[in-house]
Amino acid sequence: MGAFKRFFGLFRPKLTSTDRELIDAFLNDAGKFLFYQMSRVDQKHSVEVARAAITEAVDQQEIDLAALVQAALLHDIGKVEGELNGVNRVVAGFMRRVFPSLREKCSRTYRTGWWKIRYGLYVDWVHPLRGSYMAQILGIEKSVVDLIRHHHDPPRPDQTPELTILQLADSKH
Numbered sequence: 121m122g123a124f125k126r127f128f129g130l131f132r133p134k135l136t137s138t139d140r141e142l143i144d145a146f147l148n149d150a151g152k153f154l155f156y157q158m159s160r161v162d163q164k165h166s167v168e169v170a171r172a173a174i175t176e177a178v179d180q181q182e183i184d185l186a187a188l189v190q191a192a193l194l195h196d197i198g199k200v201e202g203e204l205n206g207v208n209r210v211v212a213g214f215m216r217r218v219f220p221s222l223r224e225k226c227s228r229t230y231r232t233g234w235w236k237i238r239y240g241l242y243v244d245w246v247h248p249l250r251g252s253y254m255a256q257i258l259g260i261e262k263s264v265v266d267l268i269r270h271h272h273d274p275p276r277p278d279q280t281p282e283l284t285i286l287q288l289a290d291s292k293h
């Protein structure tokens with residue numbers, strides 16, 4: 121459902137003052153730079169993921185809440201504004217969830233044709249790695265960088281609870 125919610129999220133309102141308070145509370149200047157270079161759709165999505173992550177974390181002990189919320193706000197920074205439109209967002213999200221093998225095959229080469237469908241798949245494929253690199257070079261904490269890097273990895277039994285919460289929150293929004 122996430123992809124469809126995000127498509128309709130194109131019509132979401134802008135960030136509220138409460139959203140900005142959350143961003144200001146958890147992100148430093150580098151984090152805010154990375155956050156605000158995303159499209160409005162991805163900014164709003166990321167705030168919703170952060171709020172859902174906070175709700176999930178309330179009942180759990182020994183969660184690094186600061187790292188979790190920073191990662192939630194920054195997890196999709198590898199999707200640079202203007203790269204994805206409504207159609208290729210939905211297709212990429214659908215393919216990632218329903219046809220993961222085909223999506224992987226189609227994503228590994230950079231293509232611009234087919235109404236940017238292949239390009240959207242490429243961006244969707246590369247955004248965790250690219251986003252983690254962007255965060256790393258701007259000095260974001262390593263635990264946050266790692267969460268960004270692995271937020272679409274298949275769940276593993278030994279992964280951190282912060283990654284589990286981030287993946288759960290992301291899948292709902």
Ligand SMILES: [Fe+2]
Binds near residue numbers: 195
């Ligand atoms: Fe993502």
Ligand SMILES: [Fe+2]
Binds near residue numbers: 165169195196290
């Ligand atoms: Fe996301």
